Amino acid sequence: MDTTQRTEQQRSADRRRRELLEAADRVVLRDGPQASMNAIAAEAGITKPILYRHFGDKGGLYAALAKRHTDALLDSLRAALDAPAERRERVEATLDTYLAAIEARPQVYRFLMHPSDGSAGEQGFDVGKHSAPLLRRMGEELAQVIEDRLDLGPGSQQLARVWGHGIVGMMHAAGDWWLGERPCSRAELVRSLADLLWGRLAAAGDKVGGPGF
Amino acid sequence: MDTTQRTEQQRSADRRRRELLEAADRVVLRDGPQASMNAIAAEAGITKPILYRHFGDKGGLYAALAKRHTDALLDSLRAALDAPAERRERVEATLDTYLAAIEARPQVYRFLMHPSDGSAGEQGFDVGKHSAPLLRRMGEELAQVIEDRLDLGPGSQQLARVWGHGIVGMMHAAGDWWLGERPCSRAELVRSLADLLWGRLAAAGDKVGGPGF
DNA sequence: GAACGTATGTTACTAGCGGTAACACCAGAG
DNA sequence: CTCTGGTGTTACCGCTAGTAACATACGTTC
Numbered sequence: 001m002d003t004t005q006r007t008e009q010q011r012s013a014d015r016r017r018r019e020l021l022e023a024a025d026r027v028v029l030r031d032g033p034q035a036s037m038n039a040i041a042a043e044a045g046i047t048k049p050i051l052y053r054h055f056g057d058k059g060g061l062y063a064a065l066a067k068r069h070t071d072a073l074l075d076s077l078r079a080a081l082d083a084p085a086e087r088r089e090r091v092e093a094t095l096d097t098y099l100a101a102i103e104a105r106p107q108v109y110r111f112l113m114h115p116s117d118g119s120a121g122e123q124g125f126d127v128g129k130h131s132a133p134l135l136r137r138m139g140e141e142l143a144q145v146i147e148d149r150l151d152l153g154p155g156s157q158q159l160a161r162v163w164g165h166g167i168v169g170m171m172h173a174a175g176d177w178w179l180g181e182r183p184c185s186r187a188e189l190v191r192s193l194a195d196l197l198w199g200r201l202a203a204a205g206d207k208v209g210g211p212g213f
Numbered sequence: 214m215d216t217t218q219r220t221e222q223q224r225s226a227d228r229r230r231r232e233l234l235e236a237a238d239r240v241v242l243r244d245g246p247q248a249s250m251n252a253i254a255a256e257a258g259i260t261k262p263i264l265y266r267h268f269g270d271k272g273g274l275y276a277a278l279a280k281r282h283t284d285a286l287l288d289s290l291r292a293a294l295d296a297p298a299e300r301r302e303r304v305e306a307t308l309d310t311y312l313a314a315i316e317a318r319p320q321v322y323r324f325l326m327h328p329s330d331g332s333a334g335e336q337g338f339d340v341g342k343h344s345a346p347l348l349r350r351m352g353e354e355l356a357q358v359i360e361d362r363l364d365l366g367p368g369s370q371q372l373a374r375v376w377g378h379g380i381v382g383m384m385h386a387a388g389d390w391w392l393g394e395r396p397c398s399r400a401e402l403v404r405s406l407a408d409l410l411w412g413r414l415a416a417a418g419d420k421v422g423g424p425g426f
Numbered sequence: 427g428a429a430c431g432t433a434t435g436t437t438a439c440t441a442g443c444g445g446t447a448a449c450a451c452c453a454g455a456g
Numbered sequence: 457c458t459c460t461g462g463t464g465t466t467a468c469c470g471c472t473a474g475t476a477a478c479a480t481a482c483g484t485t486c
Binding site for chain 3: 047
């Protein structure tokens with residue numbers, strides 16, 4: 001139907017789009033989420049209006065950019081989560097995969113977690129939307145895995161979703177803090193978090209007041 | 214020494230500062246974290262330079278503003294955490310306190326969690342700093358409580374810090390998601406999260422492939 | 427080959443932001 | 457009376473996201 005003239009012209013458009021995304025990627029990797037449209041255009045060797053023609057606005061560009069990294073990270077996480085191993089091993093492998101990713105490319109990670117858009121337009125008080133889409137997607141995917149593989153009794157679906165988002169948040173916050181302070185090795189962090197998920201908090205004994213009392 | 218002339222003039226300065234903070238509070242409550250300095254100044258009935266004289270820059274104003282709410286929330290959380298009750302009850306009370314707070318004033322919560330500064334200046338790649346200070350403070354405080362009250366054996370301090378930040382992150386992410394989708398009541402959410410912390414994830418059985426197999 | 431649509435690319439602009447310089451005013455202290 | 461230190465202004469800077477207007481090259485279609 002309309003695939004006739006789409007072949008050549010739109011193909012070059014798609015190629016340009018990919019080139020622009022790669023240029024934007026380079027700039028974001030260098031400047032962080034504050035990368036300006038001007039800087040990205042300059043890196044790509046062009047001027048702003050072209051970026052706007054391709055991506056609409058800054059949010060569009062950032063969404064396209066984020067999608068690539070998010071998809072890549074989610075693929076890694078799925079692989080770790082689907083490995084044939086004990087549950088605890090899989091959990092530790094998944095945690096380690098995530099932490100290794102944010103450790104390797106903190107700028108990308110920061111970009112994904114902090115849209116930092118502003119988006120002066122529709123500023124409704126929809127608190128649920130501002131958070132990074134990556135966190136939401138990870139939470140939903142983990143919820144699905146939990147629901148599929150664990151026998152949680154009644155209310156399992158809802159429980160799985162709460163746990164999915166909760167565990168992802170735990171991983172994210174701990175990773176963020178760890179990346180800033182580096183108080184221990186990655187392996188130790190993974191073990192500590194897995195211990196937490198394995199109920200060591202509930203199992204721990206109360207501390208006695210003082211020795212000999 | 215210098216308390217002589219400080220009495221009258223600086224007192225009025227402090228009063229103005231408080232008034233400005235309250236005006237800023239109103240605007241942030243209405244417009245969210247994107248509230249502009251112009252808007253805040255207008256709400257206070259003045260112009261921008263005065264704000265800058267009092268708070269240095271936007272970050273300073275926001276920090277001062279955040280400190281009030283953060284302190285208030287932390288006080289509530291400490292109270293819940295220090296109540297004389299079983300550990301599980303205390304944990305549930307603390308979770309519920311936090312969730313009730315973000316439920317009651319989502320705009321404030323959003324502001325605290327999303328500085329969304331930009332702060333075009335020093336854009337070093339210090340990933341550890343961009344996250345909301347509230348999360349860090351909650352994590353550190355919880356870590357302290359855990360370390361003080363639980364007997365965790367060797368490496369307890371480090372373990373407590375990981376757990377502190379991890380649990381806070383779990384609470385935050387789950388709360389953020391819950392606030393957006395409202396998939397269940399607050400009490401159910403609290404119970405699900407406490408169940409997670411109590412090791413129900415590790416205790417759950419694997420799901421069998423299908424019935425009759 | 428001519429006409430057209432669609433991509434590419436430009437310069438020049440708007441509106442708003444955070445932030446600042448320069449200036450005026452008014453109250454209390456010496 | 458003068459000096460200091462607060463309050464307040466207008467007018468500006470440099471930056472940002474985003475847009476309008478215009479020129480040009482290429483591929484498709486008649």
